[in-house]
Amino acid sequence: MVYLAYVKLLITIVQDADAPGLIKALGEIGIQSTKLSSTGGFLREGNTTLLIGLEEHQLEAAKELIREKCRTRTRLITPGVPLAEAPDPFLAQPVEVKVGGAVVFVLTVDEFVKV
Amino acid sequence: MVYLAYVKLLITIVQDADAPGLIKALGEIGIQSTKLSSTGGFLREGNTTLLIGLEEHQLEAAKELIREKCRTRTRLITPGVPLAEAPDPFLAQPVEVKVGGAVVFVLTVDEFVKV
Amino acid sequence: MVYLAYVKLLITIVQDADAPGLIKALGEIGIQSTKLSSTGGFLREGNTTLLIGLEEHQLEAAKELIREKCRTRTRLITPGVPLAEAPDPFLAQPVEVKVGGAVVFVLTVDEFVKV
Ligand code: NI
Ligand code: NI
Ligand code: NI
Numbered sequence: 129m130v131y132l133a134y135v136k137l138l139i140t141i142v143q144d145a146d147a148p149g150l151i152k153a154l155g156e157i158g159i160q161s162t163k164l165s166s167t168g169g170f171l172r173e174g175n176t177t178l179l180i181g182l183e184e185h186q187l188e189a190a191k192e193l194i195r196e197k198c199r200t201r202t203r204l205i206t207p208g209v210p211l212a213e214a215p216d217p218f219l220a221q222p223v224e225v226k227v228g229g230a231v232v233f234v235l236t237v238d239e240f241v242k243v
Numbered sequence: 244m245v246y247l248a249y250v251k252l253l254i255t256i257v258q259d260a261d262a263p264g265l266i267k268a269l270g271e272i273g274i275q276s277t278k279l280s281s282t283g284g285f286l287r288e289g290n291t292t293l294l295i296g297l298e299e300h301q302l303e304a305a306k307e308l309i310r311e312k313c314r315t316r317t318r319l320i321t322p323g324v325p326l327a328e329a330p331d332p333f334l335a336q337p338v339e340v341k342v343g344g345a346v347v348f349v350l351t352v353d354e355f356v357k358v
Numbered sequence: 359m360v361y362l363a364y365v366k367l368l369i370t371i372v373q374d375a376d377a378p379g380l381i382k383a384l385g386e387i388g389i390q391s392t393k394l395s396s397t398g399g400f401l402r403e404g405n406t407t408l409l410i411g412l413e414e415h416q417l418e419a420a421k422e423l424i425r426e427k428c429r430t431r432t433r434l435i436t437p438g439v440p441l442a443e444a445p446d447p448f449l450a451q452p453v454e455v456k457v458g459g460a461v462v463f464v465l466t467v468d469e470f471v472k473v
Contacts, residue, residue: 135463136353137463137465139294162371162396162397162405162407163396163397164394164395164407165279165395166277166278166279167277167278175277177277177294179369179371179396179463181461181463191356194356195358199358200358228358229357230356230357230358231296231355231356231357231358232354232355233252233294233296233350233352233355234352234353234354234356235350235351235463236353236466237464237465238366238464238465238466239462239464240461240462240464241421241424241460241461241462241464242461243429243430243459243462251468256392256409280394280395281392281394282393292392292394306471309471310473313473314473315473343473344473345471345472345473346411346470346471347471348365348367348409348411348465348470349467349468349470349471350367350466350467351466351468
């Protein structure tokens with residue numbers, strides 16, 4: 129059993145598509161995370177809740193990776209409207225949708241136990 | 244990235260049946276929540292864990308909604324016992340079962356980050 | 359609605375195989391837990407996240423049970439290598455694999471509400 133001081137727990141909600149890249153990037157700097165599946169609410173559909181445990185000195189690096197891997201960006205999507213149902217050519221134009229985003233609750237951990 | 248002071252995280256366990264009504268009611272007063280699926284333990288079968296993030300000044304309103312939408316109440320259930328197997332008419336009488344209930348852990352958030 | 363002072367929330371990640379025994383043992387001393395399904399990260403594949411709520415005076419007993427039910431131990435596994443593909447008899451020898459383990463984040467709860 130190992131006790132570590134100054135542990136933080138980040139309860140982090142990200143889009144499903146951004147989760148694997150973030151988990152990998154965190155792992156590369158020695159930060160472990162566990163994935164819970166979640167739905168709705170803080171982000172548009174299809175999100176994942178990550179439990180990220182770290183020491184205080186790793187907090188800035190973790191936030192930097194979250195910003196980098198989950199930044200809100202726009203993507204051009206062409207709506208899949210059948211031609212017959214979209215006589216107005218405007219409807220077939222690509223539209224901008226927002227993807228990404230993250231919500232992070234940083235919690236102070238009283239005690240961290242590893243068995 | 245946005246930092247907000249005095250954020251609270253409510254880890255809230257409710258019955259599956261009460262979750263949609265609570266999520267909707269919270270949303271109507273501007274409080275977002277994320278749904279995790281969970282099982283057993285704090286409540287009778289079929290429960291949902293909600294992560295509810297809010298500012299301190301919204302805490303009382305959120306607790307009021309949880310009380311309202313998840314209050315413990317009884318419901319009359321007629322057990323679906325086939326007649327042939329229940330010669331004793333007492334067995335076919337409606338019985339009271341408890342539904343609802345909620346368990347809320349209110350946590351102080353060190354830092355809230357929105358990307 | 360019941361308010362209890364000095365409540366702790368243990369966010370505990372254990373191996374799937376160890377979860378039922380731990381939940382049962384905690385229940386036998388009056389400690390309730392809720393199971394979330396989770397994947398990857400802190401432990402090898404197939405882990406479960408438990409939300410364990412307790413009063414401060416129960417903390418040592420809960421940690422003792424976690425240590426007992428989830429201790430890291432080795433198990434001998436004979437790799438299922440077809441004989442034709444394993445001409446070297448060494449490859450068919452049983453190997454030691456680690457099982458068990460747990461990670462516990464102990465959080466102080468501001469306020470505990472039961473509806
Ligand atoms: Ni370190
Ligand atoms: Ni406000
Ligand atoms: Ni007690």
